Amino acid sequence: MDSRNFIAAFMSAPALVGLLLFVVVPFLFAVALSFTNLRLGSPLPLEWMGFEQYRRIFSDPSFVRALLNNLVFVVVVVPLQTVLALVLALLLNRRLYGITWFRTLFFMPVVFPLSLVAVVWVLIFAPGPNGMMNAFLDLVSLGNWTPRDFLHDPYFALPAIMLTSIWQGTGFQMVILLAGLQAIPAELYEAAAIDGAGRRQQFWHITLPQLRNTLIFVVLVTTILASRLFDQVQIMTQGGPNDASTTVMFETVEAAFARQQVARGAAMTVILFLVVLLITRLQRRVARQEREVT
Amino acid sequence: MTHRSFLPMIYLCLLLFGLLFISPIGFMLAGSLKPDARVLVEAGDWRAFWPAGVTLDNYRDVFARVDFARYLLNSLFINGMIVGAGLLVNSLAGYAFARLLWRGRDVLFGLVLAVMIIPLEAIAVPLFYMVSLVGWRDTYLVQILPFIANAFSVYLFYTHFIGLPRELEEAARIDGAGVLRTYFSIILPNAKSVFATVAILTFLSQWGAFLWPLMVTSSETVRPLPLAIATFHSLPPLQWGDILAFGVMMVLPILVVFLLFQRWFVRGVAHTGIKG
Numbered sequence: 108m109d110s111r112n113f114i115a116a117f118m119s120a121p122a123l124v125g126l127l128l129f130v131v132v133p134f135l136f137a138v139a140l141s142f143t144n145l146r147l148g149s150p151l152p153l154e155w156m157g158f159e160q161y162r163r164i165f166s167d168p169s170f171v172r173a174l175l176n177n178l179v180f181v182v183v184v185v186p187l188q189t190v191l192a193l194v195l196a197l198l199l200n201r202r203l204y205g206i207t208w209f210r211t212l213f214f215m216p217v218v219f220p221l222s223l224v225a226v227v228w229v230l231i232f233a234p235g236p237n238g239m240m241n242a243f244l245d246l247v248s249l250g251n252w253t254p255r256d257f258l259h260d261p262y263f264a265l266p267a268i269m270l271t272s273i274w275q276g277t278g279f280q281m282v283i284l285l286a287g288l289q290a291i292p293a294e295l296y297e298a299a300a301i302d303g304a305g306r307r308q309q310f311w312h313i314t315l316p317q318l319r320n321t322l323i324f325v326v327l328v329t330t331i332l333a334s335r336l337f338d339q340v341q342i343m344t345q346g347g348p349n350d351a352s353t354t355v356m357f358e359t360v361e362a363a364f365a366r367q368q369v370a371r372g373a374a375m376t377v378i379l380f381l382v383v384l385l386i387t388r389l390q391r392r393v394a395r396q397e398r399e400v401t
Numbered sequence: 402m403t404h405r406s407f408l409p410m411i412y413l414c415l416l417l418f419g420l421l422f423i424s425p426i427g428f429m430l431a432g433s434l435k436p437d438a439r440v441l442v443e444a445g446d447w448r449a450f451w452p453a454g455v456t457l458d459n460y461r462d463v464f465a466r467v468d469f470a471r472y473l474l475n476s477l478f479i480n481g482m483i484v485g486a487g488l489l490v491n492s493l494a495g496y497a498f499a500r501l502l503w504r505g506r507d508v509l510f511g512l513v514l515a516v517m518i519i520p521l522e523a524i525a526v527p528l529f530y531m532v533s534l535v536g537w538r539d540t541y542l543v544q545i546l547p548f549i550a551n552a553f554s555v556y557l558f559y560t561h562f563i564g565l566p567r568e569l570e571e572a573a574r575i576d577g578a579g580v581l582r583t584y585f586s587i588i589l590p591n592a593k594s595v596f597a598t599v600a601i602l603t604f605l606s607q608w609g610a611f612l613w614p615l616m617v618t619s620s621e622t623v624r625p626l627p628l629a630i631a632t633f634h635s636l637p638p639l640q641w642g643d644i645l646a647f648g649v650m651m652v653l654p655i656l657v658v659f660l661l662f663q664r665w666f667v668r669g670v671a672h673t674g675i676k677g
Contacts, residue, residue, distance in 0.1 A: 114580045115503035122494035123509060125550025129528065130516050136527035198415055203408075209415050211663055213422055218659045220609030222627035223648045226634045227429050230641055233444060239428065242445035274425065335522045338611045342631050356522050356612075363526045364616065372526040380523035387518050 134380070141374035147367040160374040170375070172350045173358045176265055177382075180354070181333045183266075188273050189325055192280035197314075199281070200288045210285075214278040221275060225342035228271040232257040232343075264344045264352040271339055276332070280325050287321030288314070320394060327390040334382050355379055424450070433459050433649045437642030459646035466636070466643065468621065469650065472629040476608065477654075479544050479625055484603050486549045488596055494550075495558025496584055500570065510559075517552040521613060529616050543617050544625070548607060554599050561595035562588070597665050608655055626651045 141161070144154045164170050199210050216224070231239045234256035241254040257263040295313050304312065315322075337356040340346055346353030346361070355375060363372025427450045432440040434452035437459060443449055463469050497503070498510045528547065537543040569591065573583040589596075611627045618624050624632075633647050 111501065111580075112503045115497045115501040115506070118497040118501075118580075118584075119494040119509070121490040122550040122555055123513075125490065125546075126513065126516050126552055129547035129550065130519055130524060130552070131512075133524040133528040133531060134519055136531065137524055140527055140530070195418060198411060198418075201411075203411070209419055211660070212419050214663075215426065215656075215659070216422060218605065218655050219426075219652055220611070220627045220630075220655075222609065222611050222631050223651055224425075226630055226644060227425055227648060229634070230432075230440075230444070230645075231425060231428070233441060237442060237445040239444045239449060274422070278422075331520070335520055337522070338609075338627075341611075341615075342634065359522075359526065360612070360616075363529070369526060369530055376523045376526050380519060383518060383520060383523065 137373045137376050137380075140370050141377050143370045145370040145373075147369055149367070156370075160370055161378075164371065164374055164378070169350050169353060170355070170358050173346075173353045173355045176351075176353060177334055177336065177355050179265065180269060180272075180336060181330050184269050184273060184333055185326055185329045188277050188280060188329055189322065191273070192277050192284055192325065193322075195277065195281045196284035196288055199285055210282075213281055216275045217278040219275060221338040222342060224271060224275045225339045228267070228274075228339075229258065229343055232267050234259075258344050259348055261348050261351040264348060268336075268339045268343055268352055271343070272333075272336070276329070280329065283325055283328075284318065284321060287318050291317045323390060323394055327386060330386050331383055334379065334386070355382075429645050429648055432642060433645035435642065437462075437640045440641040440645065459640075459642040460650070462640065462643045463633075463647045463650065467629065467633060467647075469629075469647070471622065472624060472626050473650075473654070475541075475623060476625040476627075479541060480604055480607050482541075482545045483548045483607050484600050486545075487551055487554060487603055488600060490549055491551055491554035491599070492558045492589075492592075492596065493584070494555045496562050496588060498555070499559045499562035500565075500588075501580065513552050513555050517556060525612060525616060532617060538617050539620050539623060541623055544610075544614055544623070547613075551603065554603065557599050557602075558592075558595060561592060565591065597662070598668070601662065601665055604655075604658070 142156055142158070144151060144156050144160070195213055199206055199213070233239065234241070234254065236242065236245065236254045238254065240257065241252065244252040245254070255263055257267040291314065295317070296309055299309050299313055335356055336354045337360065340352055340354050340357045341360075344352040346357045356379065359372050359375040359379070362368045362375060428444070431450050431452040432444075434455045434457075435443075436454065436456055439448075494513075498506060498513070532538060532543050532547075565588070569587055570583050573587045578586065609627050610625065611631070614625055614628050615631075618628070621629075630644070630647055630651055634644055
């Protein structure tokens with residue numbers, strides 16, 4: 108038994124030590140730092156500040172705007188992306204000629220690094236009537252579109268980032284939903300068809316309930332990813348104009364690196380963690396309720 | 402199952418969505434192949450997707466203006482190390498948790514599960530401070546080491562190993578093989594699918610890494626591609642043709658990997674979805 112213990116410890120040690128050193132310790136460190144005033148290159152002595160850092164953060168209009176933007180992003184992107192992914196998954200969930208090609212096509216943007224996606228979309232959002240997005244909107248509005256400088260427009264900067272994110276991320280959701288769809292037993296549909304249920308009824312009474320847990324998972328993942336939004340903001344708008352597209356993560360990096368306020372950045376990351384934790388708990392609750400119902 | 406009369410409509414929908422999804426990629430490819438000055442001018446109509454007068458000048462420019470090969474090698478090296486070392490380290494841990502009885506196992510596994518929900522973003526600032534204290538900034542090491550051990554990978558290996566039949570190991574034990582020997586000669590060859598899945602997911606999530614390298618590196622010699630494209634994008638003079646050519650070369654390696662292994666990609670992603 109002792110040699111067993113030794114071998115097991117030996118096998119799991121590298122992973123455990125890595126997680127301890129690079130996740131657990133920094134996390135505890137973040138919590139500790141968030142109660143201090145640590146600032147790189149500052150002459151002030153290190154002080155314990157309690158919740159002062161948090162109080163300051165929540166009275167900073169930029170951070171409040173960032174939180175709000177993250178929230179708006181979730182409220183808009185999560186339903187839009189999930190419905191779009193579901194539509195695509197439903198379209199792809201059949202044996203038709205060429206369907207694998209479409210599956211590959213829709214999934215392709217997922218393999219594009221976000222930094223590259225952001226750069227390409229900066230070009231797509233180019234100002235003036237020659238910009239691709241402007242030209243496209245002009246075409247579909249039959250000439251009623253006034254060209255805009257999307258990324259420098261307080262009303263369009265965040266939506267532009269949203270659209271970019273949806274384009275890149277939908278394929279991922281689609282694949283997960285497709286797997287969920289394929290796990291639904293065909294007998295359910297056959298039985299429903301015999302009972303005279305139409306396609307619409309089958310969708311509402313079989314597909315959606317059967318897909319519920321997968322949908323919860325997809326919504327959860329999208330929400331968590333949305334709360335971490337950074338790359339696109341950094342490359343496309345730098346949070347501007349006037350904080351119109353700033354996010355919690357962007358504010359964190361600004362505080363910790365542009366202004367050397369390490370403690371403030373740490374406190375912001377603790378807030379981010381609490382948000383993620385809250386989302387995860389909420390999801391567990393919903394999933395558990397579902398189990399009790401069925 | 403599909404009613405015949407629906408077919409044309411389904412194909413029409415697929416085609417329409419397909420066009421929306423592919424057009425930014427087509428735009429990038431076409432733009433990278435045409436003279437730089439025409440990229441912006443022609444972005445507003447069908448010519449955006451048509452490179453009349455194909456030229457490789459933009460590609461030549463990229464190599465003349467930055468050390469592209471260096472960035473590519475950096476990315477390949479960093480990702481190769483993370484994936485390779487990660488497969489070994491996380492699979493061993495997953496195996497120990499799934500198939501061995503040992504003191505402290507359940508407590509530690511609970512810890513691994515708890516760690517799974519801490520995103521990199523939530524620890525980036527203190528982790529940055531820590532690696533600065535030990536003087537690790539601007540190295541390959543700092544871009545590799547923190548990402549080898551991965552709670553999610555351990556969990557994926559665990560769920561796979563726990564489903565393997567007992568008889569597999571028992572035969573080896575009877576023959577006198579130790580735990581490690583059993584692992585390498587019996588378990589490993591029987592777990593190709595989970596190794597492929599974890600490798601793909603790790604590669605996919607690391608290839609685009611942006612935030613952490615942005616924090617910890619400042620010199621071009623160790624920076625990976627995602628940072629390079631952002632820098633190149635802000636490097637005057639702004640030449641879109643060059644930027645798009647850079648983009649094409651940046652995504653080509655992963656696109657090739659994706660097309661070769663796309664069955665695995667899709668299956669791997671789908672599997673993790675169901676587990677959630």
